[in-house]
Amino acid sequence: MTAGKRLPPLEGENGRLYFNFNVGAKYVVYELGGTTVFEITNCYYRNGIEYYDITRDGVLNRTPFSGNRLSYLLKFKCLEQIEPGTPQELPLLIDEVKLYYAKKYDAYKTAKNAALAALKNTKYAEVEKAVKALYAPIAFAELQGDGIRANELRAQLNALEEKRLEILKKTKVDLSLFEERKYNCQRCRDFGTVDGIICDCVYSNVDDIKAFSAAQRIAERAKRSRN
Numbered sequence: 001m002t003a004g005k006r007l008p009p010l011e012g013e014n015g016r017l018y019f020n021f022n023v024g025a026k027y028v029v030y031e032l033g034g035t036t037v038f039e040i041t042n043c044y045y046r047n048g049i050e051y052y053d054i055t056r057d058g059v060l061n062r063t064p065f066s067g068n069r070l071s072y073l074l075k076f077k078c079l080e081q082i083e084p085g086t087p088q089e090l091p092l093l094i095d096e097v098k099l100y101y102a103k104k105y106d107a108y109k110t111a112k113n114a115a116l117a118a119l120k121n122t123k124y125a126e127v128e129k130a131v132k133a134l135y136a137p138i139a140f141a142e143l144q145g146d147g148i149r150a151n152e153l154r155a156q157l158n159a160l161e162e163k164r165l166e167i168l169k170k171t172k173v174d175l176s177l178f179e180e181r182k183y184n185c186q187r188c189r190d191f192g193t194v195d196g197i198i199c200d201c202v203y204s205n206v207d208d209i210k211a212f213s214a215a216q217r218i219a220e221r222a223k224r225s226r227n
């Protein structure tokens with residue numbers, strides 16, 4: 001028996017990952033000198049291993065079968081499959097989560113670099129520098145109670161800000177790329193995992209991540225068949 005070796009999940013035509021055996025599937029199995037009807041009543045995934053609850057002639061087996069064990073048994077002892085059962089998609093995998101968020105971050109970085117490149121031939125850097133240079137003098141004027149000077153400087157600041165926005169608009173750059181990055185989740189900082197565990201915030205996004213992972217697999221498949 002291939003103990004310790006993990007049974008890889010099934011990859012569907014749609015790019016999604018499935019358990020190797022269907023829940024509700026029934027098999028006539030030859031064992032102990034006779035035949036029994038095996039039924040898969042449940043499946044779950046732990047540490048990369050598939051497990052199945054099995055009934056023998058309707059009686060639940062005390063311990064679940066690993067995917068490997070079930071595969072071995074059906075390969076050598078199954079006489080006939082009498083019910084197809086229903087395919088079960090694998091739960092969200094940590095590798096899927098990691099890839100999804102890494103690609104998202106890449107997209108952000110690429111967009112930001114493209115934006116910076118677009119701004120290179122404009123006066124953006126110069127204007128931004130001038131804006132920043134005004135912060136301290138405004139604060140100083142306010143501290144000294146010099147309202148006239150403070151207002152004067154603030155007017156300069158507003159004019160520069162307008163110019164900055166104008167440049168951004170002209171170059172059609174996404175303004176939000178230049179704001180401080182706001183994280184939807186403070187715990188994982190939008191990386192999807194914390195200490196090697198899937199962050200709670202991810203579970204509201206499972207469908208998206210599954211669809212993304214499936215699309216990635218289909219793309220990989222297409223690449224492989226081209227080579």
Ligand SMILES: [Zn+2]
Pocket residue numbers: 185186187188189190191192193199200201202
């Ligand atoms: Zn999170």
